[in-house]
Amino acid sequence: MAVADGIPQQGTADGExxxxxxxxxxxxxxxxxxxxxxxxxxxxxxxxxxxxxxxxEYVDKWTVKIEDMTPTVTKIRELIxxxxxxxxxxxxxxxxxxxxxxxxxxxxxxx
Numbered sequence: 001m002a003v004a005d006g007i008p009q010q011g012t013a014d015g016e017x018x019x020x021x022x023x024x025x026x027x028x029x030x031x032x033x034x035x036x037x038x039x040x041x042x043x044x045x046x047x048x049x050x051x052x053x054x055x056x057e058y059v060d061k062w063t064v065k066i067e068d069m070t071p072t073v074t075k076i077r078e079l080i081x082x083x084x085x086x087x088x089x090x091x092x093x094x095x096x097x098x099x100x101x102x103x104x105x106x107x108x109x110x111x
Contacts, residue, residue, distance in 0.1 A: 025051045028108050036080055036088055046108075 027049040033041040050058055072091055079088035100110060
């Protein structure tokens, strides 16, 4: 499980990542959530990156579905441009909380 084995990315003052991060097969990074207009929100989303060593396992075992969202995103953009943000929000997928073991949560900085 990539989240359980991931190492939180921690940059240094010069923008480099720590040696521990660069050697990990999984990287975890927290990014600010954005509104439909791109403004930063007061909560974060997790990004999980995998190294080239795990790509085959990811492709063969972890990928459940790939869906082209271009038509939906195009429609959302059109609705926002025409001032119909409420209608655009209705096209977004619902989000749900991902359950995380408390020990893992502490290590990846969510506990």
